[in-house]
Amino acid sequence: METLSFDSGARTAFAERLALLYKEAGNPPLKRVSEAVVRLQRVDERGRPVRVSAQRISDWRRAKNVPAQFPALAAVLHVLIPQARRARPVPVSAGLYDLVQWQRLWERALADPTTGERPAPPAADEQPAAEVPGAPGGVCPYRGLAAYRRQDAGWFFGRDRSTRALVAQLDATGDTGGLVMLVGASGAGKSSLLNAGLVPALRSGAPDAGAGPPRRVLQLVPGADPLRELTRRVPQLAPVVGAVREAAASLPA
Template sequence: MGDSVGDPQYGYEPDHGTGREREAETTHSFSTALRRLRQARGLSLTDLARQTHYSKGYLSKIETGTKPATADVARICDRVLGAEGQLLALVRAGPPPAEPATAEPRPGEVCPYRGLSAFTSQDADWFFGRERATAALVERVFERVGGGPLMLVAPSGAGKSSLLDAGLVPALRRGDFPMPGSECWPVVTFTPTARPLDELLERTAKTVGGDLAVTAGQVRERPDAVLDAVRAIVGDPPVPSGGRRPPPCRLVLIVDQFEELFTLCRDAAERRAFVRVLCALAAPRPEESVHGPAVVVLGVRADFTGDCLDLPELAPVLTDGLFVLPPMSVGSCGSPSPVPRNSPG
C-alpha cells in the first residue's frame, strides 16, 4: 500500500506480520489465484511490486510457489487486486508461536494492531490518534464542494491511505459531513491502476450495484454521463411526507495512491483525460443541471507533486485545493499543516 514501507527497487521485503504470519504456508491454489488475479487486472509483476511495496523477486517466488506468503502479503494483495478476501482465505496459518505475546486472537476477538499495514474502513474503531486530522480533512472537503478536487498530500508512510479509508470514509457514512443526506451518498474508493477511466467506471458500478452502461470513451466526451448513470441506478432521495425535497445524491470519488497515474498508466492522453473528468465532475454545476458537484478527493505521495504540476488541470488544485498531512509525531497527533487558500471554492 502507499503507506507501507519497503522499496521494491532495492529488493527489500518488509516483514509486516507476527511470527505466526512468517510461518504461514502458501497453498498451490494461492499462487495460482495471485497470478490469475494479477493478469486479469492487467498488471505485471513490476506493477504489483510498485503497488504493494514488496520486491518483484519476492512476489515472483510466491507466484511460483517457491516461497510462502505471509497473511500480510495476502491482505495487501487482496486490496490492491480487489480480491475481497479471496487471497487471504487461501493462506493457511502455521503452528501457533511459543510466545504468548505473539499469539493470534481467539475466535471472536479482534487484534487492533495493524502493524505497518494501512487502516481500512473496517478498522475505523481502532483508528486512534488522527481525530483532529480527520475533522480537519472533513471540513476542508466540505469547503471544496463545487470548487474542484481536494488533494491530500503526504510523505510516504505518513498514514495517507489510513486517513482516507479509516477516517474520511467512516465520517461520511456516520453523517459527520455537514450536508443533508451525505450519509447516503455513494462513496467510491479506488486507485488509478494502468487504466484509470475503466477503473473509475468499474468501481463506481460495483459501489452502486448496477451496470452504468457507459464507456470510457463516452465519459471522455461527457463526464456527466457518470452522474447520469449513477442517478439512474440510485435514484433521488425520497421526499418525506409534507417535507421539503431533499438535495440530490452526490457521488463521492476517493482516488488513493494517485501517483499510480504516473507509475502505472503509460498513456499520456489517458492521464490527461482522467484528470479532466475528475475536475469536471467536481466543478460547479450550471443552474439547470439536475446534479450537484461530485466530491473528489485525491491522495498523492508528496514526491509526486512535481508530476502533478505537469498536468495543467491540476495547477488550480495544487493552488487552492491542497491538504498536507505530515508524519505522526509525539504530541502532534499528525495534525495537518495549514495551507494558504486563495479561495475556498
C-alpha cells in the first residue's frame, strides 16, 4: 500500500500516477479516451452527463490542474484501467487499478498547498451548474460524491442512528469475538459512515460509542496482498495468518 504526504507534492504525484496508468493502458489517443467517456453515459451528482475533453485529460497528466470533481476522473479511470489490466493483469505499481486509492490521491492533490498555481477553470462541458458557497474559514462542508473523512466528522450529520447501530453490533462481539460487516450499494455512504461517524465515536468515547473508554481503531486498505497488510498492521495475527497460508498451500490444486 502506498501512502502520500503533502510534502511530496500531491499534485505532481497525482499527475505522475495518471501518466503511468495512461502508459500502461497503451497511450491511447486523448480524443479516443474522451469519446469513450461519453459512451459510458455517466452522470454527476446533479444528474448532468459527465464530459471530459482531450485537453482536460492532457492537463491532468501534466499537473497543470487537478479534476474539479471526482466523477470526471472516475469516468476516465473506468476507460483506462480495463485497458491497462488487459495488458498487465497485475499492476506494475500497487493500487494502480484501485479506485479507492485513486480517490484518496485525488483528494490530496485537490487540497495540495505546495503549488502556487491555481487550477485552470473547468472547460465549458465541465462547468458546474452553480458554485457551492464555502463555509467560514474557507472550508466547504459539501463533498459532492467524495466520501467524508475522519477530519470531516464535524460536518457529518443525519446518521446518528446508523452510528449507534454499528457501535451496538461491535459491543455485542466484545466478549465472543466475531466480524461486523457494513454492506450496501455503491455510493450509499458506507465509507462516510465508517470514517466520519463510527471511527470518531469510538475514538472519542462519545455517547454514541457506548459505555466503554475510547477505543483504538486500525484502518487498512487490503491492497494486492490483504493478509500481508493485515499482519503488518496487527503483528499478533502473524501466527494465525501463517497457519492459514500453510493450510491453503497444502490443498490440492
